[in-house]
Amino acid sequence: MVKLNVIMKATMPFGKFKHELVKDLPTGYLLFLYSIKTEEPLTSAVRYWVRERNKTKPDKPYKNVFKPKEEKFSMSGLDRNIDALY
Numbered sequence: 001m002v003k004l005n006v007i008m009k010a011t012m013p014f015g016k017f018k019h020e021l022v023k024d025l026p027t028g029y030l031l032f033l034y035s036i037k038t039e040e041p042l043t044s045a046v047r048y049w050v051r052e053r054n055k056t057k058p059d060k061p062y063k064n065v066f067k068p069k070e071e072k073f074s075m076s077g078l079d080r081n082i083d084a085l086y
Contacts (some may be wrong), residue, residue: 002044010045015057 010022017025024047025033030053033046 002041007045007048010041013042022046025049027053063086 008023010020012020012022012025017029030046030050034050038046
């Protein structure tokens, strides 16, 4: 278990956000890091901040963030537009 003071001071060791505090990373990037295998103390810091941010928005949990959105697509309007061209 990593101590809280280490989690608070944890910085990114690689990537676009190298040397930035983990707590300052965008939520999407935190979720990406949460989904891949990382080493300590990064793993503990990412888990901690994902949980903390989830507490502030309990009506929108992050666990479903990677589900693709279903888009409704209708060909009927497209067919009318194509017929109008001819």
